[in-house]
Amino acid sequence: MPLDQRGPVMAAATASQPLLLPNDDATNGWSAILPPRTPRPALQGDVQADWLVLGAGFAGLAAARRLAELRPHAHIVVVDAGTVGDNASGRNSGFAIDVPHNIGSSLEELRQAAHYQALLTAGMNDLELLVAQHRIDCQWRRAGKYHCAVSPAAERTLQHHVDELRALGAPHELLDRNALAARLGTRHFAAGLYTPGTVLLNPAALCRGLADALPANVSLHEQTPVQRLDLSGGKVVAHTPQGRVRAPQLLLAANGFAQQLGLFGSAWGAETFPLVTFGSLTAPLTPEQRSRLGAPEGWGVTPASAVTGATLRYTDDHRILVRQGFEYAPHFRVSPAVRERVRREHAAVFAARFPQLADVALEHFWEGSIAITRNGAPRWGRLAPQVHGVAGCNGAGVVKFTALGALAADLALGQDHPLLAHALALGGPTRMPPQPFMGLGVRAYIAREKWLGRAEV
Known part of the structure; x- marks a missing residue:
């Protein structure tokens, strides 16, 4: 397949309905614990650019940087509807994962392990270099991760990961309950698979640092939602509240x-x-509370069942993160009642895993959005005659979308790159039925995942 023919070429249109924008509710705990930041000014007036990048998350920032590197005299404009660090990329769990990782019961990444491994290695190397070069203060530490199971059934699924890691030659270690308790400070998990290459970090701080370190020929405009997009006349025209x-x-x-x-x-x-x-973050543990936890240093846990289990972090500034709960949100919103229910669920999750920390409060609570594809493959590459891009993060996008964002720039410029073959080999998402059948199917999928992982709560 020629490089400029990646993916179906789709007919361009313009949005005619009011857009639902990211729900930047100023509750993101990762941002709240950072020093205040003044966003870059919103776009005003008519601006002419050589490239427009829509979105300043990990993919957009990587794409803009790569475009600027390959075309140092071009003017690249990046717009984001929200603020850097408070967009979806700044609201995740703070895992930069270096090995293929499954979401829910899907094993798509494990089946495509060799291709994902090449992309993840490149994305991790790029991020690590940028963090060191620009001295980005984001608690970046290669601490590894523990992929943990509560029930015997989930414990058996860890073997899928072991098989692929052995095939890749990736280091790993299987741990039982006692070994995990010594490292994590909780006896809740029956077994866990430790891989040492994952980096733990504050995602909001990383996004801020990457944005601040963009090349000089990149202009970033925050709080600049695109309200309408025209692709007529051989040009892209993005209309924003105060300009275009x-x-x-x-x-x-x-x-x-x-x-x-x-x-x-x-x-x-x-x-x-x-x-x-949804995510929750505690206040910093006191020295006495840290002694009760007993964990010698920060760690990260991903659950064997992503939909029902809980992602956990013990951060380097001695906070505990709880990430648990998925809600189908076709309008990118959930009700206050849902938020309150999930908040209570997080408190129960924390209490079940750390009964010795009953006096520790969950200080911050927030929500964030992810885009899921039916078969786990991302939408990547050429999307229309004048448009390239990447979407469908499937919930693990820090490293993966850094790599795919940069490669989308290479593809758009016709620049050959050895990793393009790996990105092309991932294929594309399988189609889903139209509404209302899609909504019924997604809700059925979530219900099935909750049933399969019911013992992992």
Whole structure:
């Protein structure tokens, strides 16, 4: 397949309905514990650019950087509907994962392990270099991760990971309950698979640092939602509340929110669906509370069942993160009642895993959105004659979307790259049925995942 023919070429259109924007509710705990930051000014007036990048998360920032490196005299404009660090990329669990990782019961990444491994290695190397070069203070530490199971059934699924890690030659270690308790300070897990290469970090701080270190020929505008997108006359025109951007080419990196722009008709909506996830973060543990926990240093746990289990972090500043709960959110919103229910569930999860910390409060609570594809493959590459991009993070996008965002820039510029073959080999998302059948199917999927992982709560 020629490089400029990646993915179906879809008819361009413009959005005619009001757009649902990211729900930046100023509750992101990762941002709240950082020093205050003044966002870059919103775009105003008519701006002419050589490239427009829509979205300043990990994919968009990587794409903009790569475009600027390959075309140092080009003017690249990046717009984001929210603020850097408070967008979806700044609200995740803070895992930069270096090995293939499954979401829910899907084993797609494990089946494509060799291709994902090449992309993840490149993305991790790029991020590690940027963090060191620009001295980005984001608690970046290669602490590894523990992929943990509570029940015997889930414990058996760890063997899928072991088999692929052996085939890749990746270091790993299987641990029983006693070994995990000594490292994590909880006896809740029956078994865990430790891989040493994962980096733990504050995702909001990393996003801020990457944005601040963009090349000089990149202009970033925050709090600049694109309200309408025109692709007529051989040019991209993005209309924003206070201006517009004209550019010959668009690189789309807005993940699940991109489907609202009307660019892909029903095809885009049939390939991804939005889920809302939730996070909580404690106040810093006191020295006495840390002694009760007993963990010698920070760690990260991903659950064998991503939908029902809990992702956990013990951060380097002695906070504990709980990430648990998925809700189908076709309008990118959940009700206050849902938020309150999940908040209570997080408190119960924390109490079950750390009964010795009954006096520790969950100080911050927030939500964030992810885009899921039916078969686990991302939507990546050429999306329309003037548009390239990446979407469908499937919930593990820090390293993966850094690599795919940069490669989308290479592909858009016709620049050959040895990793393009790996990205192309991932294929694309399988289509989903139209509404209301898609909503019924997604809810059935979540119900099935909750049933399969019911012992992992």
